[in-house]
Amino acid sequence: MAWIQLTLTTKEDYGRQLGDILMANGAQAVTYRDAKDAPIFEPGPGEVPLWELSQVTGLFPAETNMQPVIKNLAKVSFLEKPLRYKTDQLEDKDWEREWMDNFKPMDFGNGLWIVPSWHQPPHPDATNILLDPGMAFGTGTHPTTSMCLAWIGETELQGTSVVDFGCGSGILGIAALKRGAAHCVGTDIDQQALLATRENAVLNHVSDQFDVYLPEFAPNEPVDVVIANILAGPLQELAPILLSYLKPGGQIALSGILARQAEDVMAAYTPEVTFAPVRYHDEWCFLHGTRQK
Ligand SMILES: C[S@@+](CC[C@H](N)C(=O)[O-])C[C@H]1O[C@@H](n2cnc3c(N)ncnc32)[C@H](O)[C@@H]1O
Incomplete structure (x- = not known):
């Protein structure tokens, strides 16, 4: 079975809430990648430091029509407007274990x-x-x-x-x-x-x-x-x-x-x-x- 992976970034305070919203929209699993574990760049004046951001990824069955999901997410008040997101096709694998394997x-x-x-x-x-x-x-x-x-x-x-x-x-x-x-x-x-x-x-x-x-x-x-x-x-x-x-x-x-x-x-x-x-x-x-x- 293949999957669609949908990734969004939000302030870390909203990470869990966004995860819940993804689950309510049909995600089968949600993982959080703290931007802290991404390379850290010193934020410029007035910028939000990278490690205050969470990357939230939902895994949807490949047959999911993502249009309504994206439409729902576009209405979420704490997400950036216009909505910024990334989708990827994933082959079936135990993807949570993948980062653990590394x-x-x-x-x-x-x-x-x-x-x-x-x-x-x-x-x-x-x-x-x-x-x-x-x-x-x-x-x-x-x-x-x-x-x-x-x-x-x-x-x-x-x-x-x-x-x-x-x-x-x-x-x-x-x-x-x-x-x-x-x-x-x-x-x-x-x-x-x-x-x-x-x-x-x-x-x-x-x-x-x-x-x-x-x-x-x-x-x-x-x-x-x-x-x-x-x-x-x-x-x-x-x-x-x-x-x-x-x-x-x-x-x-x-x-x-x-x-x-x-x-x-x-x-x-x-x-x-x-x-x-x-x-x-x-x-x-x-x-x-x-x-x-
Ligand atoms: C780069 S991580 C280091 C984690 C761990 N000590 C290591 O060396 O891998 C920095 C940690 O400092 C915390 N942190 C950032 N600013 C802080 C502050 N003003 N007071 C206490 N902790 C802070 C962050 O939440 C984060 O967990």
């Missing part, structure tokens, strides 16, 4: 692996982080996450307290805990991310050590390590908050920064933080440093 166990060095929760760890003795990202950002495939994971893998974290700011799937906090950190506070503005982090913490048997909050409810107790993979703009704006979390002598890791933005981000954390040489991966860079005692 998410494979990955080695980040120093024995640190990310393993999709539906895979067997290829090296059972390694530090294996089992992960189901759900709708949250953070599979390890994006350079901004992978540079953080490489740093976590090489850093002595035994007994440390950690803040994972913008925790997404919880991938970084869980990795830190599995590498010996004693406790982690994760914060995110996205409820889906908090949910995914909690679930992944349970999956990895670190839920007792991983507390998750919306940023405004997070306890502001200084910790040994702050990790934040969010965009350069927020990293600069949030510098006083992130610094308020960091103990003297503590370590900070910042990611989500385009290479050309490194200087500006470092300036926001100077002179409190002394930075190590900048690391680069594709167009992205990674900053890490130590807070003066």
Whole structure:
């Protein structure tokens, strides 16, 4: 059996509502692709950041007459006018599994692996982080996450307290805990991310050590390590908050920064933080440093 795939983009607040509307119009399945897992581009002034958008895709039987569906969607008040959408013909396959099949166990060095929760760890003795990202950002495939994971893998974290700011799937906090950190506070503005982090913490048997909050409810107790993979703009704006979390002598890791933005981000954390040489991966860079005692 073949299928028609209909894809629309909407503000993430409306993602679920749009999914319900697609189901009510005959979709057999709906999936959400957070634009967060698409390449991130720094939004221009006044633009909606890409990761506030959800891509919602409905799967319709091939014989569906899509005209009435499109007509109904054109009346939905929160969708763009004129309606923008994309249709594709799909051969029959387990399409939900398709993206899952592309998410494979990955080695980040120093024995640190990310393993999709539906895979067997290829090296059972390694530090294996089992992960189901759900709708949250953070599979390890994006350079901004992978540079953080490489740093976590090489850093002595035994007994440390950690803040994972913008925790997404919880991938970084869980990795830190599995590498010996004693406790982690994760914060995110996205409820889906908090949910995914909690679930992944349970999956990895670190839920007792991983507390998750919306940023405004997070306890502001200084910790040994702050990790934040969010965009350069927020990293600069949030510098006083992130610094308020960091103990003297503590370590900070910042990611989500385009290479050309490194200087500006470092300036926001100077002179409190002394930075190590900048690391680069594709167009992205990674900053890490130590807070003066
Ligand atoms: C690029 S993702 C990183 C996710 C994960 N930590 C990783 O490294 O893959 C950024 C996350 O930060 C969250 N975020 C963005 N702005 C934030 C803010 N001001 N405070 C807290 N979280 C924020 C987003 O919702 C998103 O989950």
